[in-house]
Amino acid sequence: MAGIRSTRSTRMRAARFTVPLAAIGILGTAAAPAGAVATASHPAKSLTCRGEGVDPDALVRSRTETVIHAPLRTIWELQTDVERWPSWQGGITTMKRLDHGPFRKGSAFRWTTPVPPNPSTPATSLEITSTVEQLKRNSCIRWTGPAVAEGLRIDGVHVWNFTEVKDGVRVSTEETHTGAEVEANVPAATEILRQGLEAWLRDLKAAAEAPTRNLPN
Numbered sequence: 001m002a003g004i005r006s007t008r009s010t011r012m013r014a015a016r017f018t019v020p021l022a023a024i025g026i027l028g029t030a031a032a033p034a035g036a037v038a039t040a041s042h043p044a045k046s047l048t049c050r051g052e053g054v055d056p057d058a059l060v061r062s063r064t065e066t067v068i069h070a071p072l073r074t075i076w077e078l079q080t081d082v083e084r085w086p087s088w089q090g091g092i093t094t095m096k097r098l099d100h101g102p103f104r105k106g107s108a109f110r111w112t113t114p115v116p117p118n119p120s121t122p123a124t125s126l127e128i129t130s131t132v133e134q135l136k137r138n139s140c141i142r143w144t145g146p147a148v149a150e151g152l153r154i155d156g157v158h159v160w161n162f163t164e165v166k167d168g169v170r171v172s173t174e175e176t177h178t179g180a181e182v183e184a185n186v187p188a189a190t191e192i193l194r195q196g197l198e199a200w201l202r203d204l205k206a207a208a209e210a211p212t213r214n215l216p217n
Contacts (some may be wrong), residue, residue, distance in 0.1 A: 026107055026108045047159040047174040049140035050132065052140035054157045064193040065172035066201045070164060070208035072169050076138050078207055079160065082109045086109035091199070093125070107144075124149050130158075138162060143201045154179045171204065172196055 046053040047063065054061060068075055080090065080103040086092045091113045100106040108131045115124045130145040140161050147154040154177045161172040175193060182189035 009165055013028065021040050023062065024149070028091045042062070047140075049159055050136060050162070051141035052142055052159075052160055054174050054176040055178060058157070058178050060177040060182050060189045060193060061175065062190060062197055063172070063174035064197045064201060065170055066205055067165060067168050068208050069168040072138055072164055073078050075169050075171065075204065075208045076160060078204060080164075082111075089200070089203045098129075101133070102107040105132055105135050107135075126152075130154075152181050154180075154182055171201060173201065 002163070007071040013124045040119045078084075082103070083095055083097050085095050093112050093114055095109060095111045098110060099106065110127065110129045112125045114128050115126055122174065126147050126149045128145060128147040132141060134140070134142040140159070141160045142157070145155075147156060156175055156177050158175040159173065161170075163170045175180070175197060177189060177193055
């Protein structure tokens with residue numbers, strides 16, 4: 001963002017956005033039930049896709065995973081059919097694919113999630129533009145891009161790994177955030193990110209394991 005902000009001003013804006021961001025589905029939600037997912041804030045080795053991972057210098061980072069009892073094909077289709085995300089992710093209000101054809105390296109999509117009003121700010125919307133940088137079908141995805149709202153910009157790098165295991169598929173995800181507002185309060189921003197990743201995995205698990213998705217063709 002243009003201009004130089006004072007440390008005090010930046011911290012005030014970061015604190016102002018902690019409450020609304022914690023209330024939305026993508027960047028934060030209620031904590032997951034015990035045992036639902038396993039989270040590591042600073043894993044020893046980051047996830048990668050085709051050799052590329054998250055931002056190694058980012059102060060705000062989180063990693064989590066879960067086992068989904070559904071076919072890999074089902075999970076992959078849910079994750080890569082981005083235009084249908086609003087049908088199974090409650091925190092996404094709009095979604096627009098910015099390219100056509102198969103979901104692949106270079107695919108881009110713009111999506112929004114609401115930021116509800118709070119005592120410091122009116123209701124607004126967080127707009128996220130994501131671009132797929134690396135992809136290996138049924139194995140991994142890595143996308144990057146900014147999330148922008150009034151007075152807020154977060155630059156994110158998000159990696160997904162899909163590994164077949166005995167009882168289903170282990171879905172692992174790791175994301176990093178950079179930006180003056182989130183870096184002004186790293187513990188709070190990290191907790192918001194953790195909650196958001198866990199919410200995504202819960203929604204993905206629920207959608208993939210729904211009985212109607214596992215009926216024989």
